[in-house]
Amino acid sequence: MTRIDSDRWRSGGAAPCLPAALALLASCAAPASGQAPDEVETWLRELSEAPGPSGFEEPVAQLFGKFLQPLVDEIVRDSLGGVIGTRRGPEGGPRLLLDAHLDEIGFLVKRVDEAGYLRFSLLGWNTPHQLLDRRVVIHTRKGPVPGVIQTRPDPPKEKVVSRDEMFIDVGSPSKAFTEETLGIRAGDAITHESTFRRLGDPRYLLGKAWDDRSGLAVVLGAMRETRGKTLPCTLIASGSVQEETTLAGAQVVASLARPDVAITLDIDETCDQPGADPDYANAALGKGVVVILHTKEMVPQVRLRDWVLDLAKERGIPVQPMVEEGGGTDAGPIHKHGLGVPTLDLVIPQRYYHSANGVIHRDDVEAAIRLLAAVAERMDRPTLERIRPPQIR
Numbered sequence: 001m002t003r004i005d006s007d008r009w010r011s012g013g014a015a016p017c018l019p020a021a022l023a024l025l026a027s028c029a030a031p032a033s034g035q036a037p038d039e040v041e042t043w044l045r046e047l048s049e050a051p052g053p054s055g056f057e058e059p060v061a062q063l064f065g066k067f068l069q070p071l072v073d074e075i076v077r078d079s080l081g082g083v084i085g086t087r088r089g090p091e092g093g094p095r096l097l098l099d100a101h102l103d104e105i106g107f108l109v110k111r112v113d114e115a116g117y118l119r120f121s122l123l124g125w126n127t128p129h130q131l132l133d134r135r136v137v138i139h140t141r142k143g144p145v146p147g148v149i150q151t152r153p154d155p156p157k158e159k160v161v162s163r164d165e166m167f168i169d170v171g172s173p174s175k176a177f178t179e180e181t182l183g184i185r186a187g188d189a190i191t192h193e194s195t196f197r198r199l200g201d202p203r204y205l206l207g208k209a210w211d212d213r214s215g216l217a218v219v220l221g222a223m224r225e226t227r228g229k230t231l232p233c234t235l236i237a238s239g240s241v242q243e244e245t246t247l248a249g250a251q252v253v254a255s256l257a258r259p260d261v262a263i264t265l266d267i268d269e270t271c272d273q274p275g276a277d278p279d280y281a282n283a284a285l286g287k288g289v290v291v292i293l294h295t296k297e298m299v300p301q302v303r304l305r306d307w308v309l310d311l312a313k314e315r316g317i318p319v320q321p322m323v324e325e326g327g328g329t330d331a332g333p334i335h336k337h338g339l340g341v342p343t344l345d346l347v348i349p350q351r352y353y354h355s356a357n358g359v360i361h362r363d364d365v366e367a368a369i370r371l372l373a374a375v376a377e378r379m380d381r382p383t384l385e386r387i388r389p390p391q392i393r
């Protein structure tokens, strides 16, 4: 808070007086533009702040299910914890799946040491830069316990502290207190403590777990956008589990949803912050929804890809095509389901991904919602037949 404030004062060029400083502090809690949050921002905030790392998605599953309920005809759960809502379309129409994942990057308690500190392992990919000095919450049978990730006194200045050298301090005098009084045990889930904020330009949104809570909000937005319209397809919205660890949830979702065609929503890294390598990622905030042209898990079905790109152009929806050299998302298992499902991966560009404090742009969320809604409105049987591989001539 202090660091952000002093940066703002520096760029403003004037020294702050106390009333101005207090007003600035107060403004952090309220929307910067003075506008009340709309429904999409409410979804983004509540989904971002809900805890739910891989394998422990229930709080966010309940929240997503609550938001999805009025937008579909029926909701079912899969046995791993995924949420699948269906809006029935015409007989013989294509089954279109819109999928995002419920889980976020988190940690697991590995062991409690003799002094009552916690050692922890990762649930999903992370770098040590993103861990030290972070506030966390340990989710125990007795309820949430706050803590902080720290390391030994006077750590080396020029070297990254590895995770092995870190521990979590939960404010405990002993191992027995940590285990018996606080109820912490090996295997308990740990999440970042991080609250949602609008930044200076209120379209820039700060929070944890935009991967993939922003994707869930986009799916909800598309379901709302198409509500009341007669669609040529059966529209299925899913929140899958365990994308960050095993991709298992998407496999189960595909079995239940039996899609003819699928769009997955996720996030990817941007190149618009200092020091970014444009060859690593070439998307920027506020420039539109990213269309993924390749990941390690999937080359998208080319006719679906081109049809969606043409549709975006026709509707004037900004898109950022991107070749991702690594990575993978729910699109991987979904496109391999059954005899194959034409699948495209759309992502929201995000700065500082897999960190406790990511930044996304509201315009990109809106572009993704519009594009998904356009896909749902157009996905009729002849379109599906054109997307599928042609007969051998």
Ligand SMILES: [Zn+2]
Binding pocket: 101, 211, 212, 243, 266, 267, 329
């Ligand atoms: Zn993701």
